[in-house]
Amino acid sequence: MSICVLGSINLDLVLRVARLPTPGETLAASSRADRLGGKGANQAAAAARLGATTRLIGAIGDDQVGDRLLAQLGATGVDVVQVRRVAGQSTGQALILVSDAGENVIVVDGGANLALTADQLHAEAWSDVAVLLAQLETPPAVIQAAFAAARSRGVRTLLNAAPALDEGRVLFDLTDVLIVNQTELARFAGAAPGADLDQTARAALGLIAAPGQWVIVTLGAAGALAVTADQRLVVPGRPAAVIDTTGAGDCFCGALAVALSEGQTMGEALHLANVAASLSVGRHGAAGAMPTRAEVEAARAAV
Numbered sequence: 001m002s003i004c005v006l007g008s009i010n011l012d013l014v015l016r017v018a019r020l021p022t023p024g025e026t027l028a029a030s031s032r033a034d035r036l037g038g039k040g041a042n043q044a045a046a047a048a049r050l051g052a053t054t055r056l057i058g059a060i061g062d063d064q065v066g067d068r069l070l071a072q073l074g075a076t077g078v079d080v081v082q083v084r085r086v087a088g089q090s091t092g093q094a095l096i097l098v099s100d101a102g103e104n105v106i107v108v109d110g111g112a113n114l115a116l117t118a119d120q121l122h123a124e125a126w127s128d129v130a131v132l133l134a135q136l137e138t139p140p141a142v143i144q145a146a147f148a149a150a151r152s153r154g155v156r157t158l159l160n161a162a163p164a165l166d167e168g169r170v171l172f173d174l175t176d177v178l179i180v181n182q183t184e185l186a187r188f189a190g191a192a193p194g195a196d197l198d199q200t201a202r203a204a205l206g207l208i209a210a211p212g213q214w215v216i217v218t219l220g221a222a223g224a225l226a227v228t229a230d231q232r233l234v235v236p237g238r239p240a241a242v243i244d245t246t247g248a249g250d251c252f253c254g255a256l257a258v259a260l261s262e263g264q265t266m267g268e269a270l271h272l273a274n275v276a277a278s279l280s281v282g283r284h285g286a287a288g289a290m291p292t293r294a295e296v297e298a299a300r301a302a303v
Helices: 039-049 064-075 111-115 140-151 168-175 182-189 198-205 247-262 266-280 293-302
Strands: 002-006 011-019 031-037 054-060 083-088 093-101 104-110 129-134 154-158 175-181 214-218 223-227 231-236
Touching: 002 039, 002 140, 031 039, 031 064, 039 054, 039 064, 039 111, 039 129, 039 168, 039 231, 039 247, 054 111, 064 083, 104 111, 104 247, 129 247, 140 154, 140 168, 154 168, 154 247, 168 293, 175 182, 175 247, 182 198, 182 214, 198 214, 198 223, 214 247, 214 266, 223 266, 231 266, 247 266, 266 293
Parallel strands: 002 054, 002 129, 011 093, 054 083, 129 154, 154 175, 175 214
Antiparallel strands: 011 031, 093 104, 214 223, 223 231
C-alpha cells in the first residue's frame, strides 16, 4: 500500500546567519543556498526516502524553478504524475533564515500552491493508498474534498496543521491523526507557552473532534506526545547534533505516515518518526536532509 501526499512545493532560499535577527535589525548572511522545499514536497521526500511508494498531488508554476523542483522530486523517488503546472503562476517560494544554533524563521509566498484545485483529485488516486497526508500550505477546501473522498474508500487521513490557519479547523473532524507542534497547539487550543507535559496533553485532548482520533504534539528536542480520548503515549527526545531544524517536523510527519501505512502501532510509528526527525536535524536543508530507511534502522538499533 502506498502513501499520497497532498501539499506544497516550494523553492527554499536559505540564508545562514549567526543568530536570528530582532525586529528592525539587519544581519549579514554567511551563506545562501537554493533548495527543494515546501511541506508537501518535504513530507513526500521523507516518505519516499524511507522506502514507501509515494505520490504527490501539488502544483508548480510555468517557470524554470518549477521544472527544476519537479526533477529533484522525481530524483527522490516521489511519483509526480499528479503535480499540476499552473499557467501564469510562479512556483511557491520560501525565505528561510537559519541560525548557527540550528533554529529558523520562515516566510512563504504560496504562488502556484494556492491554485491547487479539487479537479486534480481523481477516484482512482485512492485505489492503492493506505495513508493520505496533507498540510495547510494548500487551500483547505481542496484538502477537505480529498479527505472526504479518501475516507470513503478506507484511506487513513493525517493532517499536519501547519501553518496554524484558523481555516484549517474545518478539517479536524475528517482527520484520523492530527499533528501539531507546540506553537500550533497554542494557536488552536490556547496552550500556554512553556506548558508542561500534563498541560500539553490536556490542550491536545481539546482538539479531538471525532471518536478514535489521535492528536500528536511534536515537542522538538523533547520528543513527541500522542493522545486519544483514553490513551496517552510519550516518546522522549533523542540526542542530536543540531545543524538545521528546517524540515524536521516534515520528516516526522512523512516517517509517521510510512510506519502507519505498514500497519505499525501508534507507539511504534512514533518511535520511528522520532528517530528519523532526530537524524534530519544533523544535516543542512529540508527535503535533501531526509534519512534513508537503512539510516533510521541503524540509529534505532544503536539505542
